[in-house]
Amino acid sequence: xxxxxxxxxxxxxxxxxxxxxxxxxxxxxxxxxxxxxxxxxxxxxxxxxxxxxxxxxxxxxxxxxxxxxxxxxxxxxxxxxxxxxxxxxxxxxxxxxxxxxxxxxxxxxx
Amino acid sequence: xxxxxxxxxxxxxxxxxxxxxxxxxxxxxxxxxxxxxxxxxxxxxxxxxxxxxxxxxxxxxxxxxxxxxxxxxxxxxxxxxxxxxxxxxxxxxxxxxxxxxxxxxxxxxxxxxxxxx
Numbered sequence: 200x201x202x203x204x205x206x207x208x209x210x211x212x213x214x215x216x217x218x219x220x221x222x223x224x225x226x227x228x229x230x231x232x233x234x235x236x237x238x239x240x241x242x243x244x245x246x247x248x249x250x251x252x253x254x255x256x257x258x259x260x261x262x263x264x265x266x267x268x269x270x271x272x273x274x275x276x277x278x279x280x281x282x283x284x285x286x287x288x289x290x291x292x293x294x295x296x297x298x299x300x301x302x303x304x305x306x307x308x309x
Numbered sequence: 310x311x312x313x314x315x316x317x318x319x320x321x322x323x324x325x326x327x328x329x330x331x332x333x334x335x336x337x338x339x340x341x342x343x344x345x346x347x348x349x350x351x352x353x354x355x356x357x358x359x360x361x362x363x364x365x366x367x368x369x370x371x372x373x374x375x376x377x378x379x380x381x382x383x384x385x386x387x388x389x390x391x392x393x394x395x396x397x398x399x400x401x402x403x404x405x406x407x408x409x410x411x412x413x414x415x416x417x418x419x420x421x422x423x424x425x426x
Contacts, residue, residue: 242352296365
């Protein structure tokens, strides 16, 4: 079974600070997705990366897929309270199946 | 466009009772997934369907769980009999397959919070 480990599990920082969360595995994934989940709602897709070394930017969020396609990172610049939530990475197993990490619970304090 | 619709949003039942969760995927999507989320185990895939056919049910905990997809616009997840350890948030997600080499973006419903007492 392929496993994804996310770190840190919890992160609480002040508004305006930068942060990076990590998603690591010993296995190779065909793709990797990042989701954000807010309380009482389902996860919402932020980005999909498919090529080793790929970097994608979404406003203040920067996503990177490792060269070997085993790990990924999410960097947030100048964090805002609206960035608060549970961030989940998910690795693609074949054509359709995803395996999810445990998540990083991020809190941005005003 | 409507997203994935799940019902009920909350369900409280007693141990031993039958529970049925319902899902309507996004129109046009050809894959449907059932997940369970708990604090201890995170988000776990239970079963998924492609073109209404169950493809992988290896995540279904035991025989008390069953899922059906009678048509492209409706799926159910049934637990019979329910137990307290089944308490969790159950999510349905759907996706539209476009290729064969990487996983497709999944769109999640709001979830059903199940409490078994």
